[in-house]
Amino acid sequence: MSKRSGSGENKHSRKRAKTEEQVSADDSDTPKQDKKKSKKSYRQSANLNAVPQAEIDAFQEANLVEISDPLDKEQTLRPIITFEHMPDFDDALYEPLRSFSAPTPVQAATWPLLFSGRDVIGIAETGSGKTLAFGLPCLRKMVALKKKKTKPSHPTAVMLTPTRELAMQIHDQLEKYASPVGIKVTCIFGGVRKDEHRAALKTATVVVATPGRLKDLIGEGSVNLGKVKYLVLDEADRMLDKGFEQDIKEIIGTMPVSKRQTAMFTATWPPSVRNLAEGFTRDPAMITVGGKPSGDPRANTRIKQDVEVLSPYDKEQRLLQILGGLQKKAVTDRVLVFCLYKKEATRIERFIQSRGYKVAGIHGDLSQSDRFKSLDAFKSGTVPILVATDVAARGLDIPAVKTVINVTFPLTIEDYVHRIGRTGRAGAEGHAITFFTENDKTHSGALINVLKAANQNVPDSLMKFGTTVKKKQHGAYGAFFKDVESTKAATKITFDD
Numbered sequence: 001m002s003k004r005s006g007s008g009e010n011k012h013s014r015k016r017a018k019t020e021e022q023v024s025a026d027d028s029d030t031p032k033q034d035k036k037k038s039k040k041s042y043r044q045s046a047n048l049n050a051v052p053q054a055e056i057d058a059f060q061e062a063n064l065v066e067i068s069d070p071l072d073k074e075q076t077l078r079p080i081i082t083f084e085h086m087p088d089f090d091d092a093l094y095e096p097l098r099s100f101s102a103p104t105p106v107q108a109a110t111w112p113l114l115f116s117g118r119d120v121i122g123i124a125e126t127g128s129g130k131t132l133a134f135g136l137p138c139l140r141k142m143v144a145l146k147k148k149k150t151k152p153s154h155p156t157a158v159m160l161t162p163t164r165e166l167a168m169q170i171h172d173q174l175e176k177y178a179s180p181v182g183i184k185v186t187c188i189f190g191g192v193r194k195d196e197h198r199a200a201l202k203t204a205t206v207v208v209a210t211p212g213r214l215k216d217l218i219g220e221g222s223v224n225l226g227k228v229k230y231l232v233l234d235e236a237d238r239m240l241d242k243g244f245e246q247d248i249k250e251i252i253g254t255m256p257v258s259k260r261q262t263a264m265f266t267a268t269w270p271p272s273v274r275n276l277a278e279g280f281t282r283d284p285a286m287i288t289v290g291g292k293p294s295g296d297p298r299a300n301t302r303i304k305q306d307v308e309v310l311s312p313y314d315k316e317q318r319l320l321q322i323l324g325g326l327q328k329k330a331v332t333d334r335v336l337v338f339c340l341y342k343k344e345a346t347r348i349e350r351f352i353q354s355r356g357y358k359v360a361g362i363h364g365d366l367s368q369s370d371r372f373k374s375l376d377a378f379k380s381g382t383v384p385i386l387v388a389t390d391v392a393a394r395g396l397d398i399p400a401v402k403t404v405i406n407v408t409f410p411l412t413i414e415d416y417v418h419r420i421g422r423t424g425r426a427g428a429e430g431h432a433i434t435f436f437t438e439n440d441k442t443h444s445g446a447l448i449n450v451l452k453a454a455n456q457n458v459p460d461s462l463m464k465f466g467t468t469v470k471k472k473q474h475g476a477y478g479a480f481f482k483d484v485e486s487t488k489a490a491t492k493i494t495f496d497d
């Protein structure tokens, strides 16, 4: 439990003392305002009002939840610590939550603000439930707006995400909550025929999309975003970096400004994208879980991180040794092997296969149907090893992944944190093994900081490369992650080594 200061209060207690006052202030609005607010306003439940302040403080302190809100410096909104604290609403929307015991810390902290219609930037470790953190308030808002007449091909919510696999995953997760309340969610991504997209967009309320294809569909008039009231940038730092920046600007440029609520979520928040984020949000509340984002990103602390310094020529034999050891363990466990280049991924996949292992691959050179096929085989366990480039580094949620092996270090330290974050999800433990060679030495300082921050062992052989952290290049950030349309030639970035 939290330690209280001598006065019996800490900063959180003082801030939260106003909670009930604010809630009742909502009730005292004029009838006109009241009607307007009732559609979007959030009323904190009586259950939550009754929670002793010490419990709220203990929750925030234990989970390192920090809320910085320019419009409510007193922080009057309490985190929704249990599902009993959810505001009254259509039970059908909340029903699927029954499979969970409590909201995750990022859900607890962001829901009250998002329910209140505020813009939010949410930063929390990989696998911490960010999809529902932004997804549930979106659906709640869509249900509340449902009675309003909407024009065909005018969706009212858009979620932008960097890869097709991630778009599908978000779509599938939200479907469970959306279909019982009659909200239609559709998924738009490149590399497949547009006809189905055009038809689905006519009736969709929520669109989950990768930017390239959505931009095309806007351009040809198949969708109009002039009525969008809820916008999400998932993997927000990736969406705002140079690879996507222009597409994002163009897409958001077609949306309303004042009536739009914007949520940005990510596990890493490098300084290079922060100014840009401000331009797309209005007075956002910044919520961080697990410590303030500093220059160095934070890895999920339940992941055991091992770094092996070796010669580039020894990588393949060492990989085989590790796979041999893992194979003796539970067969249901999955191993995700990351490479930097598409050609390298193909070579490693073939090499592993030639040694008798069942393995699949996922990278930007494969057709969309091959990518989905590989992912499905890996998810179902038919194939326990997946070799991937950074297109699979972010967001993918496959609980059976117990080990991540980085054969080649990624271009940025953020990508490292996301790659290893494919294991250790939803409270589970995970293991990441990273090969580090002389060629990666510019990353040693940043990697050492990430290891130290997560209380991991730093091998002497890594320390020898030095602890200086090189300044990040905005241009390089996430560059190898661009999810190009497989039907088009890549124009901006060449992946080949």
Ligand SMILES: Nc1ncnc2c1ncn2[C@@H]1O[C@H](COP(=O)(O)OP(=O)(O)OP(=O)(O)O)[C@@H](O)[C@H]1O
Pocket: 100, 101, 102, 103, 104, 107, 124, 125, 126, 127, 128, 129, 130, 131, 132, 266, 267, 394, 395, 396, 397, 399, 421, 422, 425, 426
């Ligand atoms: N309240 C909850 N209790 C337990 N598990 C949850 C809860 N909410 C979500 N989950 C599960 O946690 C897993 C990870 O969630 P999710 O994919 O949203 O993580 P994330 O924070 O977006 O990760 P990443 O940063 O890697 O994208 C999912 O399997 C999801 O179903």
